[in-house]
Amino acid sequence: MLLKSHEFYEVIVSEQQPQLKLTFTGDGFRQGAVPLTVVAAKLQALQQAMFHAAAAASGHSGGRRGMWFNRFRYAAELTFAASHHSDLVIEAELAADPVLSEEFSVGLKAVDLLFDVALAIEQDNLTNLTLNRYDRDYLVRALEGLMPNSGDQYAVKLDNCRPNRHPPVTFTAETRMRVKTYVATVDQAYDAEEVTLVGELIKIHVDAGEDKITVRSQQRDIDCFYADALRDQIANLIAGSIVEVTGFATLGDRDQVVKIHQLVNVEHVSMEPLRIARFEHGGRIFSLATPIAVNVEYTDGLWVYNHAALNLWGYAARREDALENLHTDFADLYTEIAEEDAVNLDSIAQQLRERLLALVVPNSRGQANA
Numbered sequence: 001m002l003l004k005s006h007e008f009y010e011v012i013v014s015e016q017q018p019q020l021k022l023t024f025t026g027d028g029f030r031q032g033a034v035p036l037t038v039v040a041a042k043l044q045a046l047q048q049a050m051f052h053a054a055a056a057a058s059g060h061s062g063g064r065r066g067m068w069f070n071r072f073r074y075a076a077e078l079t080f081a082a083s084h085h086s087d088l089v090i091e092a093e094l095a096a097d098p099v100l101s102e103e104f105s106v107g108l109k110a111v112d113l114l115f116d117v118a119l120a121i122e123q124d125n126l127t128n129l130t131l132n133r134y135d136r137d138y139l140v141r142a143l144e145g146l147m148p149n150s151g152d153q154y155a156v157k158l159d160n161c162r163p164n165r166h167p168p169v170t171f172t173a174e175t176r177m178r179v180k181t182y183v184a185t186v187d188q189a190y191d192a193e194e195v196t197l198v199g200e201l202i203k204i205h206v207d208a209g210e211d212k213i214t215v216r217s218q219q220r221d222i223d224c225f226y227a228d229a230l231r232d233q234i235a236n237l238i239a240g241s242i243v244e245v246t247g248f249a250t251l252g253d254r255d256q257v258v259k260i261h262q263l264v265n266v267e268h269v270s271m272e273p274l275r276i277a278r279f280e281h282g283g284r285i286f287s288l289a290t291p292i293a294v295n296v297e298y299t300d301g302l303w304v305y306n307h308a309a310l311n312l313w314g315y316a317a318r319r320e321d322a323l324e325n326l327h328t329d330f331a332d333l334y335t336e337i338a339e340e341d342a343v344n345l346d347s348i349a350q351q352l353r354e355r356l357l358a359l360v361v362p363n364s365r366g367q368a369n370a
Contacts, residue, residue: 019081019093019161020111022046022146026154027277028291032088034154037272042156043090045145048232049114050076052142056135057109064138064231075106091161115166118143118158122169124178137229140179145233147176149270151323153277153291180246183264195257196246196318197222198269198298206235213237213266215245217257218301224260233266242269242298244319271296274305281331287361294326310355334360 022042024034051069054076062068078092094107113131117139120126129136146156152173159168199217212225213234224245226234237243244267247260273293279286294312297304303322305314312333314326337349338356345353 019091020046020078021157021159021161022090022092023157023159024088024154025157027287028153028275029088030277030291032085034088035272039088039090042146043092044236045142046092046158047078048145049139049142050078050110052135052138053110053114053117054106056131056139057113058106061134064228072106075103076110111160111162112165114139114143115158115160115169118169118171119166121175121179122171124182126182134228137227138232140183141229142232143171144176144179147171147179148173149176149267150319151274153275180265193249193251194246194264195249195251195260196244197224197257197260198242198244198301198303201237201239201241201243204234204237204239206231213243213245213263215243220256222257222259224263224266226263226266230263230266237266237268242271243267244269269298271298279327279330281327284331286330286334288359289361290359292359310359311352 024032024038024042048069051072052064054072055064055068058072058075060072073095077095079095081091081093083090094104094111117126117129117131117136120129121140121143126136126140131139146158148154148156148171150173156171157168158171160166197215197217199215199222201213202216202221203212203214205212210225211227211231211234212223215222215224224247244265245260245263246265247263249260250258252258273295275291276294277288277291279288292307292310294305294307297306302315302317303319305322305326306312310330310333312326313329314322314324316322316325333352334356337345337353338360340349340353342350342353
């Protein structure tokens with residue numbers, strides 16, 4: 001049977017055109033209520049990862065500076081295909097023209113490579129990847145942008161809709177922590193102390209002079225030098241924003257950081273309220289009927305999380321410790337207030353008791369859940 005040219009094109013599209021599906025799941029975004037800022041950031045991260053995968057799949061060995069990714073749009077640009085709403089699901093498809101077989105094959109290889117690296121990240125098996133370090137580092141850094149931040153109570157699932165190709169990959173806040181640990185292990189090139197700083201980003205050097213940023217932390221300006229693999233993250237930062245940087249540093253008097261020779265990680269610190277749908281401490285899980293918004297501040301070298309109506313606080317020098325402190329404080333509040341007889345509480349504590357009892361799901365009420 002002979003097919004007309006447009007019919008032939010449709011057959012190729014239906015059989016080969018790969019689609020990727022990005023799903024936001026978890027209690028943090030119930031009923032698909034995902035902020036547009038989060039959606040935009042994750043879609044941009046997915047597209048950037050596809051460009052890096054296409055560069056690796058095509059054997060490109062040149063520098064990735066400026067608008068380098070334009071040369072790979074023909075093979076790796078994604079377009080919107082569909083969306084669904086309960087959990088928010090966004091479908092994107094490869095835009096490369098299947099009739100142009102050589103370019104299309106690069107796109108297909110890029111999708112396969114993207115999932116190979118994503119699966120290695122999920123399984124904590126990056127050291128066994130048969131990929132040169134240059135391409136591997138770019139892809140790992142790009143995929144890190146898809147992962148939730150520390151404390152986020154949601155997950156991002158990435159599916160390859162081509163049948164029998166790759167299993168879905170799920171990224172969580174714990175996945176991001178594993179990536180940070182991996183990067184810190186393989187990137188250390190100095191006999192130096194690993195430090196983490198939080199401060200205001202006051203200078204960004206991209207393709208102009210030395211590859212560095214300058215962070216003002218505790219009234220001191222600290223130069224932080226970065227390698228090529230961090231270029232995408234650096235280029236997307238905004239001067240004047242709050243950033244958290246980790247790297248290998250030279251220490252001066254009283255263990256003050258003089259400069260960071262090699263950045264391991266850098267990320268914009270969102271000061272938007274943290275959406276929390278459950279608290280966990282001491283083996284107990286407190287599921288909330290409605291997620292609450294906890295305010296985030298960074299002041300005098302401390303991370304501070306608080307919810308005024310619940311008199312709920314968590315603070316520490318490290319974000320992870322401040323969040324743990326917040327969960328501990330909620331568990332203590334629930335034990336001391338919600339589980340106490342009302343007659344033993346004053347009027348203010350009784351009001352708080354009612355808020356806590358209404359907030360925690362009745363069938364859990366702070367009991368250990370499976």
